[in-house]
Amino acid sequence: MEQAKAVVEASVRKARELNLLMNVAVVDAGGNLKFFTRMDDAWLGSIDIAIKKARTARLFDMPSGDLGRLAQPGQPLYHIEFSNDGLITFPGGIPLQDGTGHVVGAVGVSGSTVDNDQVVAEAGASAFNAAAP
Amino acid sequence: MEQAKAVVEASVRKARELNLLMNVAVVDAGGNLKFFTRMDDAWLGSIDIAIKKARTARLFDMPSGDLGRLAQPGQPLYHIEFSNDGLITFPGGIPLQDGTGHVVGAVGVSGSTVDNDQVVAEAGASAFNAAAP
Amino acid sequence: MEQAKAVVEASVRKARELNLLMNVAVVDAGGNLKFFTRMDDAWLGSIDIAIKKARTARLFDMPSGDLGRLAQPGQPLYHIEFSNDGLITFPGGIPLQDGTGHVVGAVGVSGSTVDNDQVVAEAGASAFNAAAP
Amino acid sequence: MEQAKAVVEASVRKARELNLLMNVAVVDAGGNLKFFTRMDDAWLGSIDIAIKKARTARLFDMPSGDLGRLAQPGQPLYHIEFSNDGLITFPGGIPLQDGTGHVVGAVGVSGSTVDNDQVVAEAGASAFNAAAP
Numbered sequence: 452m453e454q455a456k457a458v459v460e461a462s463v464r465k466a467r468e469l470n471l472l473m474n475v476a477v478v479d480a481g482g483n484l485k486f487f488t489r490m491d492d493a494w495l496g497s498i499d500i501a502i503k504k505a506r507t508a509r510l511f512d513m514p515s516g517d518l519g520r521l522a523q524p525g526q527p528l529y530h531i532e533f534s535n536d537g538l539i540t541f542p543g544g545i546p547l548q549d550g551t552g553h554v555v556g557a558v559g560v561s562g563s564t565v566d567n568d569q570v571v572a573e574a575g576a577s578a579f580n581a582a583a584p
Numbered sequence: 585m586e587q588a589k590a591v592v593e594a595s596v597r598k599a600r601e602l603n604l605l606m607n608v609a610v611v612d613a614g615g616n617l618k619f620f621t622r623m624d625d626a627w628l629g630s631i632d633i634a635i636k637k638a639r640t641a642r643l644f645d646m647p648s649g650d651l652g653r654l655a656q657p658g659q660p661l662y663h664i665e666f667s668n669d670g671l672i673t674f675p676g677g678i679p680l681q682d683g684t685g686h687v688v689g690a691v692g693v694s695g696s697t698v699d700n701d702q703v704v705a706e707a708g709a710s711a712f713n714a715a716a717p
Numbered sequence: 718m719e720q721a722k723a724v725v726e727a728s729v730r731k732a733r734e735l736n737l738l739m740n741v742a743v744v745d746a747g748g749n750l751k752f753f754t755r756m757d758d759a760w761l762g763s764i765d766i767a768i769k770k771a772r773t774a775r776l777f778d779m780p781s782g783d784l785g786r787l788a789q790p791g792q793p794l795y796h797i798e799f800s801n802d803g804l805i806t807f808p809g810g811i812p813l814q815d816g817t818g819h820v821v822g823a824v825g826v827s828g829s830t831v832d833n834d835q836v837v838a839e840a841g842a843s844a845f846n847a848a849a850p
Numbered sequence: 851m852e853q854a855k856a857v858v859e860a861s862v863r864k865a866r867e868l869n870l871l872m873n874v875a876v877v878d879a880g881g882n883l884k885f886f887t888r889m890d891d892a893w894l895g896s897i898d899i900a901i902k903k904a905r906t907a908r909l910f911d912m913p914s915g916d917l918g919r920l921a922q923p924g925q926p927l928y929h930i931e932f933s934n935d936g937l938i939t940f941p942g943g944i945p946l947q948d949g950t951g952h953v954v955g956a957v958g959v960s961g962s963t964v965d966n967d968q969v970v971a972e973a974g975a976s977a978f979n980a981a982a983p
Contacts, residue, residue, distance in 0.1 A: 452624050481747015482894055484631050487620035491585050495616050510895025524923050527964040533936040534898045628748055629776025632800045657790050670799040698793040718890050750897050753886035757851050761882050 454579060455479075455486035458547065458558050461578030465571045466490060466562070473562035473571055474501035477547075480555045482509045490562070497561035503537055504544030504572075505559030510535060512554045515544030516569065543568030545576040587712060588612075588619035591680065591691050594711030598704045599623060599695070606695035606704055607634035610680075613688045615642045623695070630694035636670060637677030637705075638692030643668060645687045648677030649702065676701030678709045720845060721745075721752035724813065724824050727844030731837045732756060732828070739828035739837055740767035743813075746821045748775045756828070763827035769803055770810030770838075771825030776801060778820045781810030782835065809834030811842040853978060854878075854885035857946065857957050860977030864970045865889060865961070872961035872970055873900035876946070879954045881908045889961070896960035902936060903943030903971075904958030909934060911953045914943030915968065942967030944975045 455477040466473040472493035477486040484505075489498060507515045519540035521528040532538045544559040558579070560572040588610040599606040605626035610619040617638075622631060640648045652673035654661040665671045675698040680689040691712070693705040721743040732739040738759035743752040750771075755764060773781045785806035787794040798804045810825040824845070826838040854876040865872040871892035876885040883904075888897060906914045918939035920927040931937045941964040946955040957978070959971040 452621060456621070479747070481628070481745070481749060483622075483628050483747060484620060485622050487617060488585060488589070489612075489616075489618050495614065498617050507895070511893050527940055529918065529922070530931045530939060531899070533931040534902055534938060535895050536898075538895070627777050629773070629801050629804070632802075633797070636800055652795065656795070665796045665799040672800060673796060674793055718887060722887070747894070749888075749894050750886060751888050753883060754851060754855070755878075755882075755884050761880065764883050 452486065455556070458575040458579045459486050459488050462558065462560055462571050462575035463488065463490060465574035466560075469567065469570070471563045471567055471571065473560055473568070474498050475571070475575065476501040476505045476559045477575075478502070478505040478509050478557050478559075480509070482506050485556065493562045500539050500561035501543070501559045503539040503559065504561060504568075505557045506535070506544075507538040507540065508544035508546045508557035508559065509554060510538070512546055514542065514546070514569075515540055515559070516542030516565070541565045543572050545569075545572045547576060547579045585619065588689070591708040591712045592619050592621055595691065595693055595704050595708035596621065596623060598707035599693075602700065602703070604696045604700055604704065606693055606701070607631050608704070608708065609634040609638045609692045610708075611635070611638040611642050611690050611692075613642070615639050615690075618689065626695045633672050633694035634676070634692045636672040636692065637674075637694060637701075638690045639668070639677075640671040640673060641677035641679045641690035641692065642687060643671070645679050647675065647679070647702075648673055648692070649675030649698070674698045676705050678702075678705045680709055680712045718752065721822070724841040724845045725752050725754050728824065728826055728837050728841035729754065729756060731840035732826075735833065735836070737829045737833055737837065739826055739834070740764050741837070741841065742767040742771045742825045743841075744768070744771040744775050744823050744825075746775070748772050751822065759828045766805050766827035767809070767825045769805040769825065770827060770834075771823045772801070772810075773804040773806065774810035774812045774823035774825065775820060776804070778812050780808065780812070780835075781806055781825070782808030782831070807831045809838050811835075811838045813842060813845045851885065854955070857974040857978045858885050858887055861957065861959055861970050861974035862887065862889060864973035865959075868966065868969070870962045870966055870970065872959055872967070873897050874970070874974065875900040875904045875958045876974075877901070877904040877908050877956050877958075879908070881905050881956075884955065892961045899938050899960035900942070900958040902938040902958065903940075903960060903967075904956045905934070905943075906937040906939060907943035907945045907956035907958065908953065909937070911945050913941065913945070913968075914939055914958070915941030915964070940964045942971050944968075944971045946975060946978045 873896040
């Protein structure tokens with residue numbers, strides 16, 4: 452819980468620094484929700500997106516945006532979003548790895564452009580990497 | 585966000601004091617998730633229950649357990665759980681009121697007996713009342 | 718995978734011994750499906766029930782039937798089945814514990830009376846305990 | 851059950867040979883799950899995809915990838931994925947035929963590139979054809 456909290460707090464700090472209003476979610480190794488916060492006045496629609504981005508990143512052990520490139524029309528994983536009760540395949544979800552490189556969870560951020568979402572998620576993931584034993 | 589965080593932290597403090605492992609969720613006036621945390625080793629099945637208890641308490645502006653009494657077989661609201669994508673109608677969800685008595689959100693706690701859940705939720709709600717302007 | 722397979726095979730052996738037709742599911746620590754088999758001519762409706770029994774046992778770290786006693790009308794957890802996309806709260810789901818007592822998954826069995834389901838699930842769980850390091 | 855198990859085992863053997871981590875599902879003539887396994891460390895998100903690929907292949911009696919070509923923007927079956935609680939229309943699902951050419955089930959594989967998924971599914975389907983009376 453402390454590690455998940457550190458990830459969320461690092462994301463919120465980055466969001467404030469960039470003057471953004473974000474939803475931030477962390478899931479554990481099983482893809483189950485561990486920590487969530489929504490900054491005041493952040494989009495309501497981004498609650499579910501932040502959680503789904505985190506789940507997506509853990510379910511496939513890759514950034515949600517990487518999956519998105521493969522999920523475009525004509526690409527190999529077109530419409531993969533219909534699986535797993537709905538995935539989000541644009542940027543903002545990043546796996547969290549322990550010191551040995553194993554994925555032990557993921558962070559998902561939603562509330563602004565996908566570029567901003569990604570930057571804020573990266574700030575969270577960096578905090579986790581820093582905290583990993 | 586700060587108020588929701590204070591509610592969750594007060595609940596977690598109470599849970600630690602009682603040696604319990606809890607999931608704690610706070611929803612806002614719209615019934616949408618605002619803050620969530622799962623203590624380490626708390627039941628995975630309680631993620632959804634904590635969120636649903638909080639939603640239930642806000643959707644009907646009463647403690648989830650009060651609704652439960654009306655939802656028993658033969659009672660007026662029997663099977664109300666079929667509405668709203670699933671309600672939880674046993675104790676552990678409590679509305680959060682502002683200084684004028686308006687319900688502006690709710691806290692939901694799950695992870696132990698319903699009596700313990702309720703005690704921990706009350707600790708969270710008290711922290712909110714103390715913080716309300 | 719080998720451990721999950723051993724659990725399922727032990728359950729199927731017990732089912733054959735008792736002349737029963739069963740669905741057997743194993744989930745991992747995150748509640749995600751790991752192994753599943755349906756014996757020929759076993760009930761189709763038991764596919765989902767076996768999986769949900771296993772998930773229920775892991776989500777609350779107790780046999781599904783224990784939860785069921787608390788989920789009766791008038792009992793503390795009445796209608797808990799509305800959470801987590803549907804739980805099954807009658808016997809046949811049993812947590813799987815490693816050598817240190819940590820729950821690392823669960824087995825769920827469905828296809829006959831709940832007493833028979835429970836007996837077959839216990840045979841699977843025993844095989845896991847025997848295999849645990 | 852023995853035939854389904856043979857299909858899954860042949861797929862797992864092929865996956866190991868290619869150094870891949872796969873989820874493998876087999877459904878019966880009714881499109882209902884018959885056998886499933888997830889290799890250790892295979893993607894969690896592929897549980898549902900493997901099952902949906904198998905279901906898709908049986909529901910339309912064609913490889914899931916063939917359906918995918920018809921489901922692209924501007925093509926006749928665009929967005930068919932909205933039916934049947936979600937289809938997966940990229941390669942990795944293959945119908946299983948008995949000796950007379952009747953489709954009696956399907957295998958679905960997920961865990962790598964769609965090309966690899968397809969190769970592993972084909973290995974499973976071949977084992978079924980070899981076993982078919």
